[in-house]
Amino acid sequence: MPWEVTSVMERRIKFVLQAILKETNFSQLCLSFGISRSAGYRWLWRYTETGSVGSLMDRSRRPHHSPKRVSAEIEQRVLDERRRYHWGARKLRELLLRQGLDVKTATINRILKRHGMITEKQRCYTASRRFERTNPNELWQMDFKGEFAMTLGKCYPLTIVDDHSRFGLGIFALTHPQGKLVQRCLIETFDRYGLPEAMLMDHGAPWWSTTNGYGLTTLSVWLIKQNIRLLWSGIGHPQTQGKVERFHRTLKEDLRHLPKPETLHDWQKAFDQFRHRYNHIRPHEALAMDVPADHYTSSRRSYSTELAPWEYPEGAIIKRLNPQGCLYYKGRYYFVCEALGHEWI
Structure with missing residues (x-):
């Protein structure tokens, strides 16, 4: 039997027809088709119950009743917030918690996937290590x-x-x-x-x-x-x-x-x-x-337009640079930095 080149549906139909004819031992028939006895009885039972080969098609494994599934109103709220902010499940959960709705992150993810609103490319992963300053305004x-x-x-x-x-x-x-x-x-x-x-x-x-x-x-x-x-x-x-x-x-x-x-x-x-x-x-x-x-508070250091002059060690020679940022010293000009033009250094 060219098992590899036939479709799953064709194999099931052939199995059921041969099982009905009873020309081969049922256990040997299941073995020749590479299926278990329980699977063989399932396909045979489905056909004899309905009399249609259509019953041999795969059935949905979705449960008939999902008591823990969120209501349509909550699902719509998740979709609305997603369209509004375009955030992921963790952030949407926090947003819904502020609104008095406790929807698990996994549930939100399932809702987004079900409606085609999340892809593998959009998935982000939490950083394994972060560095930050201890207080606001340190940096x-x-x-x-x-x-x-x-x-x-x-x-x-x-x-x-x-x-x-x-x-x-x-x-x-x-x-x-x-x-x-x-x-x-x-x-x-x-x-x-x-x-x-x-x-x-x-x-x-x-x-x-x-x-x-x-x-x-x-x-x-x-x-x-x-x-x-x-x-x-x-x-x-x-x-x-x-x-x-x-x-x-x-x-x-x-x-x-x-x-x-x-x-x-x-x-x-x-x-x-x-x-x-x-x-x-x-x-x-x-x-x-x-x-x-x-987490943020304003700095206690206020801005002022009156700037204190730079302080230098006692005894230091202090010179003022020209507009081009050059120092004139002992009859010669030395370039220091154009950004320091007119400054005392």
């Missing part, structure tokens, strides 16, 4: 989130995130990654939340320069004058800025489900709405499903 991370095309020009989003709480301190829609524009955004952020102890950034403009041996720019010098310690991520290692990079990924995923803004004003509106959701609504797994706003 802020700052970076640009690439660029977004507009009807006229491009939008460059500047993002600032608190390392401890993941709180989004600001997302600013800029027309260009210029130092003066970034400084204006930082002043607004400092006025609202105070000063951090340190800031972490990458080796990019406008806070890093390759024209001097210190990497200083006018912006970074201004930050140092605010008594903020500057830290730099490893070159080619964006994971050093893991908090802001993860913030960017969440921002990108959120914006993917919204109509594309076409003006700078529209982009800023979209960023403001996202920041509110991120800080006050979206559960964060690294915060035990709390929201960042629950």
Whole structure:
């Protein structure tokens, strides 16, 4: 018998016909078809009960009654929240708990799969190890989130995130990654939340320069004058800025489900709405499903436009650099750093 080249349905029909003829011992017949006696009796019983070969088709194993299945109303609520926020099961469970509905994570996953709202590509896995500062404002991370095309020009989003709480301190829609524009955004952020102890950034403009041996720019010098310690991520290692990079990924995923803004004003509106959701609504797994706003408090260090002069050891020779950042000493000019022009060093 060419068993391998026949379909399952054909094999079952042949088995039943031969079993009815009783020309072969039933046990031997089952053995020749490679099935157990119980399976053979099941197929024979189905056919004799109905008299139709259609009864030999596989039947659904779905139970006739599922007493523990959630109601249609709760299932619809899960689908509505999924369409609204596009979150996974763990975050949706936390959101439903706030609304007084206790739906298990596995149940939410089954609902999403049943309605084709989750794929293998969308699955995320919890980080095995995390690093964070002990308190808010010990470290802020700052970076640009690439660029977004507009009807006229491009939008460059500047993002600032608190390392401890993941709180989004600001997302600013800029027309260009210029130092003066970034400084204006930082002043607004400092006025609202105070000063951090340190800031972490990458080796990019406008806070890093390759024209001097210190990497200083006018912006970074201004930050140092605010008594903020500057830290730099490893070159080619964006994971050093893991908090802001993860913030960017969440921002990108959120914006993917919204109509594309076409003006700078529209982009800023979209960023403001996202920041509110991120800080006050979206559960964060690294915060035990709390929201960042629950873990953030403003800094006690207030921003001031009156900057104290730098202090040097007693007896040090102090000279003022010219506008080009050069030091005149003993009849000669020495280049120090253009970002330190007019400064006393």
